[in-house]
Amino acid sequence: MLRLEKRPAPSRFWSASAPILAVVLTMIAGGILFAFLGKNPVEAIRTIFWDPIFGEFAFYYRGQLLVKAAPLILIAIGLSLGFRAGIWNIGAEGQYIMGAIFGAGAGLAFYPSDSFLIFPLMIVAGAFGGWIWAMIPAILKTRFGTNEILVSLMLVYVAEAILASMSSGLLRNPDGMGFPGSRNFKEFPAAHNDFIIEAAGIHWGVVFAFLAVISTYVLLSRHLLGFQIRLTGESPRAARFAGVNPSLLIVFCLGLSGALAGLAGLFEVSGPAGQISIDFNSGYGFTAIIVAFLGRLNPIGILLAGLLMALTYIGGEAAQGNLGLPAAAIQLLQGMLLFFLLAVDVLSNFRIRRTKNEVA
């Protein structure tokens, strides 16, 4: 018989290798799934995990990997701070939308100016949009004790309704023949988040994502605030004794994650997406939650997890197009990744012991 025995402290070896093992298990289970769908499992796994980086068209996909990963990383970094402190912002999708609306609105208000100040202004407005949307659950929680999980999640749907209204009303392209959707930022150079290096897929959002990774790493390892965040998550009572102000921490964590999600929205709308449209948001805010946990709430881990998640999207699309795999199979694969990670996590907290069968 096998028995689980709790470890006195989480195993360092297993918490570092759990994500890798989870990826390997996902590949195996995914391969079996694809085989049942009548596809060659080796070819399918190679198309998803290998070809985008080393295959024939890698010159295009490598850049796309960063384009897809940047918003995920930016949002997940913000979320991870709150998650560490036990503050659960589930509404990053809404903050992402509001950042895009505020940022795009600030830029479009000055159309067709060519001032170099427009893009910096949009960045500030984007961060503000996300921040103010996250302040709603933050203030409701600190003042009235509401549950931030519910409030932030519900505000996603409010944001979606505002997005629909903006695309068919206030921000609608006046030259768009009555169709919803704003002007395209590609035709508005001063406000366009153009590629800095196109082949590498680097635009300002990617730069900000890397900056966020580095500064969060420094914050958590070198700064008092980072210490307070970790302490609050690990032992709220001890944190109180250490003089942590919980309300301030809630406002800080929600505000920062909202601002980063807002930035992600701004960089996406003014760059890769190009315009505010009714279906502008495509779930980055929710996927980022998976990325944050896959990366163990650690900045470097999140960077890698974001890239891995982007790889499953891009490789998954290739597998759909080239091998005819259904979209649902790819989503299943992504779900499996988180499932196996959580399952393997048992190994970092528990030891598996073999017990002798007792003779009756």
Next chain:
Amino acid sequence: MRITSILAGAALALGLAGGAIAQDKTKVGFVFVGPVGDGGWTYEHNQGRLAIEAEFGDKVETVFQENVPEGADAERVMTQMALGGADLIFTTSFGYMDQTLAVAAKFPNVKFEHATGYKRSDNVSTYSARFYEGRAVQGHIAGKMTKTNKIGYIASFPIPEVIRGINSAYIHAKRVNPDVEFSVVWAYTWFDPAKEADAAKALIEQGADVILQHTDSTAPLAAAEQTEGVIGFGQASDMSEYAPAPRVSSIIDNWAPYYVARTKAVMDGTWTSVDTWDGISAGMVKIGEITDAVPADVKAEALALAASIASGDYEPFTGPLNKQDGSAWLAAGETADDGTLAGMSFYVEGLTGDVPN
């Protein structure tokens, strides 16, 4: 721009290299906004894809991608198809417009066909169907069939195509039943069964006994089935699993002939950029079988109306018609021009409520 040209150059080189291998097979790609099993919009586009395979057999290879969001992802999916050697790519949702143009500019040798858009270039055509012709027939049946004189309309997004449909259905319902009233619910989605069902239930509770829908799922019909005497229509696809009632007829998008013809044009090297807007006459819009739940005389009138639209004797938007605010739009006998129809953003006189904006 600098790297774009390198990318385009590389793609061109690949295209030339790939051309030698794929010479005998024409590769056709499809970008779908929903799942192929949605039973409506995407389902019918996929039927068109299958029609290409059936028609040309070994001479074609088709690829498709479903559930593609209308943003940066769409651009990548199209680029991927073009890099993968596609000769012709159909992008089947309005929201793919700018992305289609952007990718087409990078791959001048690949032909693109964008559904329901209005921007074209040397290698981008647009195509759409005159769904409003089907709406006229639907409005006629609805006006005759309603007993409460209340007709519910589940609209998706306030874009000209949807507004044209509402106007066309209303004009023809009103013509046969002056007391008829329309309640329009904006669902802000093309495909969300739960939301569509809620909208249908709300409309039925308000007394509507005919539900018209411009969303793609069968959920409104499933909701109509729950209440005795409520009828509806199949949208985009026949939805005949709900016949003979609540589904009494349907508007079917029939893309297959167009897709086959355009693929043939690419094979023959005769493809050029065009703007196609076909209706009942060309077979792009079909009226699904009118069931026995509709009285024989109403059915005969509806079929006659469809026939007169097909023959060109009658235009659904024929004056005298006023706009909602009472201002004159079309004088008696005058018909609407395509430009006005393509950008329609106003209700006709008699409709209540506002077009959201």
